[in-house]
Amino acid sequence: MSIVNTVARFFPSLIGGRKAKNAVDEIKPQILQRKEHGISRRQLSENALKVLYRLNNAGYQAYLVGGCVRDSMLGAHPKDFDVATSATPEQVNQLFRNSRLIGRRFKLVHVLFGREVIEVATFRTSPKEEHNSNQASTGDSGMILRDNVYGNIDDDAMRRDFTINAMYYAVDDFTVLSYAGGYQDAQDKLIRLMGDPETRYREDPVRMLRAIRFAGKLNFEIEQKTKAPIEMMAPLMEQIPAPRLFEEVLKLFLSGNALVTYRLLREYKLFGELFPLTEQCVADDEFAARFVEQTMINTDTRIQAGKSVTPYYFFAALLWPSLQRVQAEFLEQGIPPQPALHKAASRVIEQQLKRTSIPKRFTIPMKEIWDMQSRLERKKGKKAAEAAESNRFRAAYDFVLLREQCGENLKGLGDWWTQYQETDEYKEVAANRQPDERHTKKRRPRRTNRGTPNDRQRSRRSEP
Structure with missing residues (x-):
């Protein structure tokens, strides 16, 4: 999907009455230099940096994205580090011997460093009707059932859930790319959905829980349009699998x-x-x-x-x-x-x-x-x-x-x-x-290139 079409879907007000070129200009990211965003590599996981460097050296774009960027910018110490890249899951898996492919509805790669797992996802774009049903599909209610249509970084940013998660850290020049005013919202302590809230909640009702979680965790306010539909749309949670x-x-x-x-x-x-x-x-x-x-x-x-x-x-x-x-x-x-x-x-x-x-x-x-x-x-x-x-x-x-x-x-x-x-x-x-052996977790043989049932259940984690 083109950038213009992505904007038309999530930000229709940007398209109406304007030329397509102007719409594209409006979604260009704000580029923050090291002295502006304040993130130091000392705050970041060494293993996450290794993943970025290897992807970059192999000719792929690769960025830290989402919660680890947001939290580092706010002075916190993130535990989880997610990478977004132009490489496909198969290409990432071939590049790292210590990795495994997981997920079906949302295919990605886990790169394993002992107990630390670096999650690597390919840039996604919003699916169009002409895309193969094996790549993307939505239910009658609008909920995304499968999401494996790949795009570029601009497409990927526009399909993320909240503006404060649409920030990308580049290790090659230490800049942060901030989309849709994410940096300013982080400074203003504001949680704002990307696009039309009702549409985004129907695509994935768990976004309502995530809005609450971020508000509680970060002590942020939920923006008015973002919180307005939540009470009415709360029953959509019944659509989400219990696991x-x-x-x-x-x-x-x-x-x-x-x-x-x-x-x-x-x-x-x-x-x-x-x-x-x-x-x-x-x-x-x-x-x-x-x-x-x-x-x-x-x-x-x-x-x-x-x-x-x-x-x-x-x-x-x-x-x-x-x-x-x-x-x-x-x-x-x-x-x-x-x-x-x-x-x-x-x-x-x-x-x-x-x-x-x-x-x-x-x-x-x-x-x-x-x-x-x-x-x-x-x-x-x-x-x-x-x-x-x-x-x-x-x-x-x-x-x-x-x-x-x-x-x-x-x-x-x-x-x-x-x-x-x-x-x-x-x-x-x-x-x-004596220890209770009934509740002692048994070690399972390691399996390569396959996720466990729990991994597959957790595999849709595109929005850190």
């Missing part, structure tokens, strides 16, 4: 900005699209609302202190109000407490899986944390030592503290277990506790 939404949930809440992100999601009616049962509880139950907010606060506190947060603990906390509500229904039917808990856990998880998939390696410990809550109430005789032997003891204990922190009266249960952990009995149990 992809699971990955988005981890990005939304496990980055150190969970509380502000959660409040924004509720404001724009998106939280209920991700956690419908939890939203129902929060909307009409004061304890549930307090419990979810405190979960977000505690999550942020841990991450900002450099501690980890396991997804299974986070999901267990987020679904706890729903679990209690469903368990109460079973108790009213005369079902004993523990069977009622188990039936409630199965129902709540089954319902949640319709929106966000949760891998089995997480659902099993979630159920164990819930089950441990009643076990921790039994402290007489050998019951305490037996509970402490569980590999879920620490997570279950933290869960008890969270419940008490939110005002639930557990009759001093948290204090009792805090003191118990100072006893010789507990120290002996902890020293002899």
Whole structure:
């Protein structure tokens, strides 16, 4: 697709009443010199720079793009580095022995440097009707189903989601190419969609979540036209595959900005699209609302202190109000407490899986944390030592503290277990506790040039 046609699709106001030449002139990037953008190579991944240099030396255009450029410009330290290039995925794969092709709906390359992965994507353009259906296609609602039509850097910039992500860093002359006012929006702390918001959200409803995530992460404002359609279009989230939404949930809440992100999601009616049962509880139950907010606060506190947060603990906390509500229904039917808990856990998880998939390696410990809550109430005789032997003891204990922190009266249960952990009995149990092999990740044989199912699910990451 030509640059003019790309502009016509995403920026129709630029075309109306003007000659095509002027439209092309308007999308020429702003070229920022080193002293203007302030990005130093010392901020950047050495491995990402190696990828750029090798692509450049092979005669291809190659740039760092998106979030790593934006965050470096803002003085942050990005963890992920994405490269956009004129080379096709096959050409990139041939150039790097330590790489693999992944994705079908959005084909790209992962270049592997130990644990660090540099993601390399070919410049894309917006698909036209005459393009082969194997290259690009959209659904009846306008959502992009496949996107493997290649273009040049100008085309690639115009199809990105937000202006602050349409910035490209060149290692050959240390300049940054900023499209559609991205640099100025970054300085103004503004999140602005490229093109018509309704069209862009229909193409990929996850862009609504990304707008919220960037607002929470960067403390930016969402531009008026960009945020106006979100509440109305929130139901489009039902079109997104559950595995992809699971990955988005981890990005939304496990980055150190969970509380502000959660409040924004509720404001724009998106939280209920991700956690419908939890939203129902929060909307009409004061304890549930307090419990979810405190979960977000505690999550942020841990991450900002450099501690980890396991997804299974986070999901267990987020679904706890729903679990209690469903368990109460079973108790009213005369079902004993523990069977009622188990039936409630199965129902709540089954319902949640319709929106966000949760891998089995997480659902099993979630159920164990819930089950441990009643076990921790039994402290007489050998019951305490037996509970402490569980590999879920620490997570279950933290869960008890969270419940008490939110005002639930557990009759001093948290204090009792805090003191118990100072006893010789507990120290002996902890020293002899064995690792739980059921949840130990097994090493798989390395496969070349093929992505794992999870890789393929995550492969549409064109907009860092």
